[in-house]
Amino acid sequence: MSFGLPIRQISFRDALDKYSMEMSNLTSRLTVFMASDLGVEQETLMGTFQGKTQSVAFHYYPPCHHPDKVIGITPHHDGLGLTLLLHVDDTPGLQVRKNGRWYPLNPLPGAFVINVGDILQILTNGTYKSAEHRVLPDVEKGRATVVMFQNACVAGIVKPLPELGEATYKAIDHVEYVKGNFRALAEGTRFVDGLKIM
Numbered sequence: 001m002s003f004g005l006p007i008r009q010i011s012f013r014d015a016l017d018k019y020s021m022e023m024s025n026l027t028s029r030l031t032v033f034m035a036s037d038l039g040v041e042q043e044t045l046m047g048t049f050q051g052k053t054q055s056v057a058f059h060y061y062p063p064c065h066h067p068d069k070v071i072g073i074t075p076h077h078d079g080l081g082l083t084l085l086l087h088v089d090d091t092p093g094l095q096v097r098k099n100g101r102w103y104p105l106n107p108l109p110g111a112f113v114i115n116v117g118d119i120l121q122i123l124t125n126g127t128y129k130s131a132e133h134r135v136l137p138d139v140e141k142g143r144a145t146v147v148m149f150q151n152a153c154v155a156g157i158v159k160p161l162p163e164l165g166e167a168t169y170k171a172i173d174h175v176e177y178v179k180g181n182f183r184a185l186a187e188g189t190r191f192v193d194g195l196k197i198m
């Protein structure tokens with residue numbers, strides 16, 4: 001994917017092209033493990049990610065001497081398929097919520113943080129849960145991350161894989177899903193909750 005960058009920024013463009021391809025490859029490799037864990041065909045899960053869009057975010061969180069008054073990123077769930085997060089430095093800040101408690105996810109050299117997004121939660125019929133997370137600023141040091149969001153769907157539709165039994169989420173056109181997800185994010189709600197079949 002070219003990200004529509006001007007040709008003149010050749011080195012950045014090349015680096016981003018390469019990074020984008022490597023993240024697609026990593027996603028494919030991860031789906032192989034997930035497919036075997038879920039008991040579905042490798043190609044089925046891999047196919048939901050292959051050829052789909054990616055978006056990238058470059059975050060920088062400056063040091064902040066009033067961490068009690070400021071938040072880096074407010075608590076949220078990622079809305080797409082998988083998120084591949086690279087820590088550029090060793091500054092902590094990312095936290096994940098489990099059973100109502102926040103846990104730090106400190107950077108490990110050479111490791112990615114992989115987040116399940118809401119679409120993967122739907123695809124796996126709720127077997128994998130999208131994790132709520134936030135970023136707190138550090139008092140002393142700035143923090144940089146590169147975050148790749150991998151999209152996924154089944155033939156243009158966001159829905160549970162039929163292999164995973166009776167669907168517990170309604171099927172929705174991918175374009176409608178993305179619109180609804182952005183709307184919900186702005187309202188501070190979760191679009192995926194409205195797709196749940198009670």
Ligand SMILES: O=C(O)CCC(=O)C(=O)O
Binds near residue numbers: 059133
């Ligand atoms: O920068 C981070 O550690 C988290 C970024 C994030 O959660 C996001 O971009 O959705």
Ligand SMILES: [Fe+2]
Binds near residue numbers: 077133
């Ligand atoms: Fe996030």
